[in-house]
Every structure is written in C-alpha cells, then in structure tokens.
Amino acid sequence: MTIVETPEPRQMMVVYSRADRIFRRIVTGGALTSLLLLGFITAFLVMRSTETFREFGLDFITGSEWFSAGEDPLGGAVEGAVEEVDKSVFSIGPMIVGSLVVALIAMLIAVPLSIGGALYIEFYAPRSIYRVLVSLLDLAAAIPSLIFGLWGIQVFTAIGVRWATLLNDRLSFVPIFSVEFENFGRSPFVAGCVLAALVVPITTSVSREVYSRTPRDLIDTCFALGGSKWGAIRSVVMPYGKSGVIAGAMLGLGRALGETVAIYLMLNLVFRYSFEILDSAGGNVASMIALKFGEATDKEISALIASGLVLFIITLIVNMIASSIVARTTPRA
C-alpha cells in the first residue's frame, strides 16, 4: 500500500524584467509622492491649528465671533497695552453653516439643470450639434471661477435680485424666504445661483458621460416593448446612470464647498447665524480665509489654518458620504 503524501505548496517566484522593474518604480514613486503630499498638507494643517483648537476647543466650530485684538506690526509692545490680556476670539460657526447653505442652494439648482442638459445632449440634440455641445460643455467646465464671479457681480446680480424679490413677495411666510431688510444683493441665494452656474458644466459633463454608456441594447428593448423615448430614459437610462450622476453631483458639491473667489465677490460675510437665504449676509469658510489672511496676526493665522482644516474635513466627510451612496445605488448586473 502506498501512502500519497500531500506535498507542501511550492513557492511561486516571479522575476520581473528590467523594463518592468523600472516602470514599477516610477508608478510606485508617483503614487507615493501624491500620498506623501496629502500627508504633509494634513500634518501642516493639524500642527499649525493646534494652538487655536487648544485655546477655543469646540467653541471654534460652534461659536460665531471673530475678533482679532491685534499686535504691533513692528513686533514691539503696544503702548499702554503691555499687561493687557489678549482678547482675541476666533470661531467660524456661521461660516461653516454658510458654506453648506450656499453649496446646497447651488446644488438644488444645478443638479436638475445638469440632468436635463445631459439628457438633452445625449438623447435629443440633433447629431449635427452634438459634438459642438460636448466640447462647449468641457470648455465651460474649465472657465476660472473668477470669471463667474465677475459675471455674477456685473450681470447676474440684477437678475438674481429680481428672482429674490419675487420669492420674498410670494413666499415670505416660509422662514428662509423672509428678510428683515429688503436688500437682496450679495445674499446666499444670489451667490448660490452663481455657484450653480459654475457647477453645472462639470456635473452635466459627468452625467452625460454616464448616460452615454447606457447599453444600447437596454434602450432598444424599451422601444421594442412599445415604450417611448421618455419611457426608455425613465426606466433604463436614469436608473443606470444614477450612481454616476450622484458622483458628478458630489464633484460639483466639492467644488461648491471649496469655492473661494466667486463667493468672495458675491457674498457679504457676516459672523452671525442666519438661515434667511435672501438676506444680504452669509458665510463661507474658504472666502473668509482669503478675506482675512492678508492682514492677519500670527494668532489669527493659526485660526485661519484651523478653518482650512475644518473645511478639509467637511469636504472629506461629504466625499465619504458620496462614495457610500454611489456604492449602495450601483445596480448589480
């Protein structure tokens, strides 16, 4: 009787060719560099903001006061103020809320527009202008936000104020549409509209891309079942593209949350919690940092960097929520 011994699993060795090894090192290096950069940025933000967080704690996020006691620019003690306690208070609650409010307004306007635009280009636009529309869209996505801000001030504000007046007239019983003073310019609503214009190209572009990848077969099947074009879009194209559209919207939301220049030009930053979106007072973390950085004291700079860290974390959270939504809504084939 022979006993067959179960052999030990063999080691499988792979010898990479020279070209393979070099290429491997290049791509690994590239990946590591970007990871390291991200790590360094995070470390910088955390290190420079500890001072602020240690002093103000959670109040930094929830409070609504920003006051810099100031320093002698020459470094010497201000006369008569030598023994005085530093009265500086830094907190960015209204700016965080403001960022979210303006971004939300922008998304509420931009997402339906983007979906409509993407469906039009992909399924209704005449073939002769299809290419043109697609490249125009990509071009629009690359326009610097400063241009949108300038257009916002010069052109759109007049229109936006008219819309705001209308909303206030008809819907002022809804708390968010009521105002104390009828001054609608530089309000979160108008700024949100401009932000929507800024976001629409990128979300439309992503949505169009995913819609265009709907299997032709599935669309044909809808037609073969006696369905209309709208039927096919509703039962196949939109469900198929849902996760991609959400991803596109999140990309837009990321842009809206971090937008600096356009908001800087379009919005009055006021350190006061306000949910009256037509009122000419709002907040935005990124613009606030840009606004204050130039003349900030050392202590204030730490607070501004802390604000940057908060913005960074908010964006991270939004992105994580987004990818979990995308993962949950992706249809399994």
Next chain:
Amino acid sequence: MTQTQITTSQGTNQQSGETSKFIGLETQGVHAWFGKHHALSNVSLRFPERTVTGLIGPSGCGKSTFIRLLNRMHEFIPSAAMAGSVLLNGSDIYAPEEDPAMIRLKVGMVFQKPNPFPAMTIRENVLAGIRLAHLKRSNHDEIVEQCLTRAGLWKEVKDRLQASGGSLSGGQQQRLCIARSLAVEPQVLLMDEPCSALDPGSTLRIEETIKELAEKITVIIVTHNMQQASRVSDYCAFFLTDGGPGYLVEADATRKMFTNPTDSRTADYVQGKFG
C-alpha cells in the same frame, strides 16, 4: 421573387370583401441602407402566423438589418433608410399614420445578449412593457405567472419574483426577456440570435420555449446554428452577400431547405461548406 408559398388556410380565407389579405407578416421588395451603404436588397418573404421561420446566412448578409426592419427598429440608426413595404395582416407598418410604438407592441423582439433591466426585480421585468407602453391591465399577478410559464421559467422563479433579474443565470435571464416580450401580447416575436450567448443546455430550453410559443404567435429567429434552424423552424430563409448588399437566396420549408434545396449555395451553406 422567392416566397414561402405554403400559406395557411387562415391566410387566404378572409371575409373582408376586399382582396384576400395575408394573415401574418409579409415583406415586399424590401431594401435597406445605412447612409450610402446598401445593406439589403429586394427581400420579399412571407411569415404565416403561428409558424417559426429561421433566417440563416453568413455574418454581414443583412439578417439582423432585415429583422430590425420588421418592427421599425431599423430607423433608430442615424442615416438608416428603407424601401419596399412590410405588411402585418395586410397593413403597411411603415404607413405614415402608423405609430411605431404600437407596431412594436405587436411585433416584439428578443435580443442576442440576455438583457433584463438591471434595476428591476424579476416581476418588474415581466411587467416592464405594460408600464412602458401605458397599457391598462389589472391582473398583474396573472400576467406574470402566465408569461413566465410560457417562457418556461415560472417553476424556477415563482418563489423569488422580488429578486433582481440580474441574479438569474444567463439562460434564465434570456427566458425572462422572452417573458417580458410576451407580456405585451405581441403577434410576432423577433429573435436575433437569442441563444448565441448561452450554453447548450439553456439553448435547448429556449428552443423548446420557441416551439411552444409558435402555438400562439409567429416567431422569426436569426441563427448561425444550422442544427438550431433545423430543430426549431418550420420555414427557413437563406441570405447571402457577394460583397454588395445582402439578398435572399431562397426560402422554403425547413425540411426541403436542408434536404433538397433549389439553389446549390443553400446546400453548401447548410452542410457547413462555407459561412
């Protein structure tokens, strides 16, 4: 003009008073173009009701183009054009007053690759056509059971109608697609190589299904599989191309096509000498 002349008695005894019209699907001198490319030339064929017709021929001879002409799917391709006429029970489906969506309700289609709607359950898939075409039906449960039974799938899925259509095997998915087509009660079912993506076992199941379907409706099936054509079809039509547009070589009862065809090219093709 080559035609399958074996018309059924229903086909000739019409009491309409007008000239007797052919019951079933009929094409008269059909051509198809894609832009300047002439894809199909002068095809005249008759598909008597409640029969299975196999369309055979090498790749690129216009079979799929032809089948898509029969339910007005051809026109979805930009620059597609056609000539001739396609008659369903005597009336031209390309007549200006005809609504293409209504035509497609009467002439259904099953595609090459099984393609249940990914975001829908098995039950929703079967009922998709009813929703898409806005048909008024109250007996949804009955329709689901009936269509799945006719497609030979009911026993396998009756306990998991709420499962996603994508959770089924390839062969089951294709039978689900057949059930989905049946739910809108078509008179004709077009099948474009419905088994080419399936294993032999699933293929046999679909072939049995096709034979049962032909008790009630007309089936037209494109296939590259000669055994399949000989197993399932009552009639066969052989298409060919000589580099130019595809054309019909001959059409006849399947048995004759496989044993004693008129054209020598048909004999060569069905015996696997080319193609």
